[in-house]
Amino acid sequence: MKKRLAFYSILMKDMKNYYLKPPNISWGIIFPVAWTLMFFLRTGSPVDIREILPGVMSMSVLFGTTSMLAVTITFERKSRSFERLLLAPISLNLLMLAKTTGAIIFGVINAFVPVLFASFWIDFSGVAWGTMVLSIMLIAVTSTFLGLFISVSVSEVFEAQTFSNFIRFPMIFLCGLFIPIQALPIVLRPLSYLLPLTYGADILKNSINGNGLISPWLSLLVLLGFSFGLFLTSTHNIKKKWIY
């Protein structure tokens, strides 16, 4: 009960202090809207919109989650208010789950902004909604933990953003969001399979268009593996660097 209360309070505090702040709401809405309109207006035909929808959704989640984590963790660390949380009688795992849950929710909501826009142009018949929601959640979890890993590795907010961009932008091109992996130069393809978003986007493609290339079960396992790996590495780094 006490742990649940602490978890809920940290989550609500972050929601109120960061995620529900007008600049972040606008970031959460404007960014996916901009991407969505850019691609949708360019492609024009309903079929193409459905083709690019998984990519736009994945990107919205990736950028939303990683950007927010840089603020909620790095900024609090810098202002020393994060110490207050480290000194509270709750385990580090619970604390980090509480700190990341807000970003996961934010990421999931971001993913549905393109869906909302697409609904004006395309028919969603044949979409496996259950798998789609599951894949969005998995992408949000993995991206959030990737953001956590980055936030723990740096000490300034701008460093976190720079580091994130080094990972995020190559992912747009390497993870099959808009360019199929088979269309990439052969030397780059192994790199694609080392990035978690490849697997998330593939399940999403499967659920929306039924044209994924990887077994959904394999993608699910890989994403879970990435999530656990990134989370455990991040908490290990916190113990090493912040509880010195």
Added chain:
Amino acid sequence: MKIIETKQLTKRFGDFTAVKGIDFSVEKGEIFGFLGPNGAGKTTTINMLTGLAKPTSGSITIANEDGIKNIKKVQQLIGIVPDESNLYDDMSGFDNLTFCAALYGMEKSKREARAKHLLELFNLADTGKRPFKAYSKGMKRKLTIAAGIIHEPEILFLDEPTTGIDVESARQIRKLIHSLNKKGTTIFLTTHYIEEAERLCHRIGFIVEGRIVKIGETNELLQEAQRENTVEFSLDESAAFLAPSLIKDFPKVSVKTVGEHTLRIISEEKVDLMPFMNFFDERGISVREARIIHPSLEEIFVRITGIEAGKMKKEKEGKRK
């Protein structure tokens, strides 16, 4: 009854040893002062005791719990007020307090009542709805202390509670520390204001270069220093050149030059003024003033650490600004 006990507590950062095998204990219900110059190892020790740093070796026992293995259990019993007011800028005073209470698992009705009570106690009731960033330095400090005691801890760690704030706020905080202690809270205090430690602490430990060099009851430390008799002479001429002749004529005393025109005669026996007056008279030097000095804790600190307390205080305040 010992509520905090460390044995051979050591912290190394690579080749540098910040805390070198310290042994000390704090009794339940006392105010324990932990004094030392900047970089002596005070904050590292507090960080180890509160769980923000892991000791390299040694042991910590807090309220009969292993302070290293069961740190999360220990953290439920302790309150921490860091040297910087680190609450959330955009949250109101009230929200900051209720959030901190929630971290310790306090239920909503209880934490709200407690937050209201503390805001009143700290004279912050009128500003409870204001965001923390709009508070003055003194108000921020008081709210940070309130956040540290929101869950009614048995032990409160106060790191520099009054540094960098106005005189009135500092006075109120000292009063609050005293009243908290009267209600049974054990207080572990670090401060650069030696007179504050002298006024508040039951016992004091001095840490220098990672080692505890002196520990004892404040009264005993003062009495020990007061066993020596010190008389200060203010002269109308430069005092420095007189020291060698004084030592020659009065071999049982030691002489210390304090400023350009002032000398201190320190003796284990009572100092008879007349022979010294004659000494100055024979050399045609007028004595403007002669007074008995009662050694304060500040002088003990200077003697132990070799650092002028005023200088250290300025350094610390400069750092904060």
